[in-house]
Amino acid sequence: MGEESPAKYIAEFLGTFMLVFTIGCNVLSGQPVWGAISIACVLMVMIYALGKSSGANFNPAVSVALGIAKKLEWSDVAIYSVTQIIAGVVAGGAYVAMFGKSFQLQPAKGHTMIQAGVAELLYTFMLCFVVLNVAASNKHAGKNQFYGLAIGFVIVAGAYSGGSISGGCFNPAVAIGLDVASAYHGVFYCAVYTVFELIGAALAAGAFMFCRSKQEAGNGEEEEELPQKLVSEFLGTYILVLTVGLNVLSGSAAGAFSIAASLMCMIFALGTVSGAHFNPAVTTAIILRGKQDAKEGAMYMGVQIVGGICAAFTYAFLMNGQTFQLKPKDSSWAQVAIAEFVFTFVLAFVVLSVATVKNALSEYFGFAIGMCVTVGGCAIGKISGGSLNPAVSFGISTSHILGGGGFWPCLVYTVIELAAGAAAAGAFKATQPSEFEKNEESLA
Numbered sequence: 001m002g003e004e005s006p007a008k009y010i011a012e013f014l015g016t017f018m019l020v021f022t023i024g025c026n027v028l029s030g031q032p033v034w035g036a037i038s039i040a041c042v043l044m045v046m047i048y049a050l051g052k053s054s055g056a057n058f059n060p061a062v063s064v065a066l067g068i069a070k071k072l073e074w075s076d077v078a079i080y081s082v083t084q085i086i087a088g089v090v091a092g093g094a095y096v097a098m099f100g101k102s103f104q105l106q107p108a109k110g111h112t113m114i115q116a117g118v119a120e121l122l123y124t125f126m127l128c129f130v131v132l133n134v135a136a137s138n139k140h141a142g143k144n145q146f147y148g149l150a151i152g153f154v155i156v157a158g159a160y161s162g163g164s165i166s167g168g169c170f171n172p173a174v175a176i177g178l179d180v181a182s183a184y185h186g187v188f189y190c191a192v193y194t195v196f197e198l199i200g201a202a203l204a205a206g207a208f209m210f211c212r213s214k215q216e217a218g219n220g221e222e223e224e225e226l227p228q229k230l231v232s233e234f235l236g237t238y239i240l241v242l243t244v245g246l247n248v249l250s251g252s253a254a255g256a257f258s259i260a261a262s263l264m265c266m267i268f269a270l271g272t273v274s275g276a277h278f279n280p281a282v283t284t285a286i287i288l289r290g291k292q293d294a295k296e297g298a299m300y301m302g303v304q305i306v307g308g309i310c311a312a313f314t315y316a317f318l319m320n321g322q323t324f325q326l327k328p329k330d331s332s333w334a335q336v337a338i339a340e341f342v343f344t345f346v347l348a349f350v351v352l353s354v355a356t357v358k359n360a361l362s363e364y365f366g367f368a369i370g371m372c373v374t375v376g377g378c379a380i381g382k383i384s385g386g387s388l389n390p391a392v393s394f395g396i397s398t399s400h401i402l403g404g405g406g407f408w409p410c411l412v413y414t415v416i417e418l419a420a421g422a423a424a425a426g427a428f429k430a431t432q433p434s435e436f437e438k439n440e441e442s443l444a
Contacts, residue, residue: 008054008076009083015046015058016087017094020177024095027103033253036159036168040261044152051135051148059171060084060194061201065128068205071136081172088177095181102182105175105189108165113189115318116166117196119246122314123158124170124200125207126239126265130154132208133269138220139212140272146363150268157239157262160254161246165318172197207235211273226296229274230303236266236278237307238314241395245315248385249322256377256386264370271355271365280304280390280414281421285348288425291356301390308395316399323403326396326410331383337416339384343376344417347388348424357435390414 022042026035047056055072057063060081066072072080096102107116134140135147159168169175172194179190211232214222224232243262247255267276275292277283280301287297316323327336347369354361354368361368377386387393390413397410429436 009079011050011053012057012080012083013087015050015054015056016084016173017091018042018046019058019171020088020091020174021094023174023178024092024102024181025098028095028099028101036156036163036254036258039159040152040155043155044148047148047151054080055135056148057131058084058173059127060173061124061171061197062128062131064198065132065201065205065208066136068202069132069136069208071132084173085176088173089180090177092177092181103178104182104185105167105169105178105193107189108167110320111165111318113192115320116189117192118314119162119165119318120169120193121196121200121203122239122242123154123162123168124197125204126158126262127151127154127170128201128204129207129235130265130269132204133212133273137208137212137215138218139215140220144363146268146366150265150366153261154265156254157243157258157265160252160258161243161250161262162318164246164250164252166193169193170197170200207231211235211270215272224273226299229296230299232270232274233277233300233303234307234310236263236270236274236276237304237391238311239266240278240389241308241311241392242315244392245312245324245396245399246318248324249315249319256374256381259377260370260373262370263373264366267369268366274300275355276366277351278304278307278391279347279388281344281388281417282348282351284418284421285352285425285428286356288422289352289356289428304391305394308389308391308393309398310395312395312399316402321402323400323405324396325400325403325405326385326387326393326413328382328385333412336384336413339380340387340413340416341420341423343372343380343386344388344420345424345427346375347372348421349427352424352428353432357432384413387413388417390417393417 019042023039026038050056057080063077063080067074067077107113130150134150158170162168175190175193179187211228214224240262243259247258252258270276277300283297283300286292287294350372351369354365376388380386393410393413397407401407
């Protein structure tokens with residue numbers, strides 16, 4: 001629960017001001033590589049600093065999502081939203097005063113208003129969905145310390161991917177603050193962005209209430225049913241593959257880290273619903289580890305692949321029909337096989353080691369798993385593309401048919417990646433035999 005008024009409103013003003021001011025400073029000082037990380041970090045640290053005071057929304061879309069999910073009183077939703085928008089406008093004025101100039105809010109060159117709006121919708125959805133799951137659910141509210149990291153680093157995922165289309169606001173207070181600061185160009189796009197962002201917030205609230213329906217009706221400790229798990233697997237895989245495609249097609253300066261952040265944030269959000277596999281190779285490893293029924297696992301895999309394909313056609317739409325091939329032209333298949341096997345193995349082995357053990361990581365599991373993508377993406381991205389995931393491979397190859405490419409490469413990648421998942425299960429058993437020892441007392 002937050003502090004009493006007016007402390008919580010002051011907290012919302014301060015946090016939102018710092019967010020928008022930091023955005024303006026990064027853009028106007030020219031930070032193409034580190035800017036998004038700076039913005040993500042200011043959001044994260046202000047959430048940790050002010051979460052106890054107001055809940056640290058700093059975003060009218062987040063406040064609306066919390067209101068729809070019955071996690072925030074509508075009177076506070078209204079006052080928070082007005083306060084956040086005022087803070088955004090004041091912050092815009094502050095960076096204009098400091099730099100003597102501003103920048104215009106608008107879709108990136110070559111992109112339409114609808115494409116920009118959809119990008120805003122999707123990553124605002126992700127942001128609000130992560131907030132609801134890690135900071136407001138019966139399962140997690142007040143019970144973890146990863147909430148700030150999970151929420152803040154949605155910006156790393158979205159800014160390097162969706163930001164290449166819309167600029168990456170994901171927040172009506174940001175959109176309005178930036179637009180008003182450049183009012184001499186006209187104030188228009190903030191209204192368009194806000195509509196799409198609020199739709200994303202509403203969809204996030206609906207998805208949250210479905211995915212955690214049993215936990216929200218109880219005390220948070222209930223296990224969700226299979227439909228909730230499957231929807232969770234679809235959503236996590238969709239966000240992951242969408243972020244992959246947009247980073248690649250936009251030539252992102254921090255693609256591997258952005259993709260890793262998307263995986264980390266969605267793992268933190270949905271790990272306690274479905275296990276947050278989002279990858280058929282990981283599911284294979286968990287089945288062979290003995291922690292999932294094969295029939296359920298097969299359904300997970302099917303949903304993951306469908307999620308990957310849907311995401312790939314989404315990024316093709318957002319990028320004017322552009323797609324890309326799965327295998328880099330300059331690499332041999334032998335190089336691809338070794339690269340994909342080794343780093344898919346790393347990913348699956350880490351999942352088994354930190355999330356399926358008796359003393360599983362309680363705070364850093366999402367970070368440990370997500371950063372495997374930073375490892376693999378940077379190490380072998382130029383060799384194999386760093387897919388590490390059959391759902392990613394299927395999505396890339398399926399959408400590339402539009403660009404005249406062949407479908408079959410994803411089948412080769414999938415065989416390699418599934419073999420790596422199986423090898424990870426074998427290595428886990430060999431290196432951690434204590435996880436398989438029977439409890440002697442239970443046999444007595």
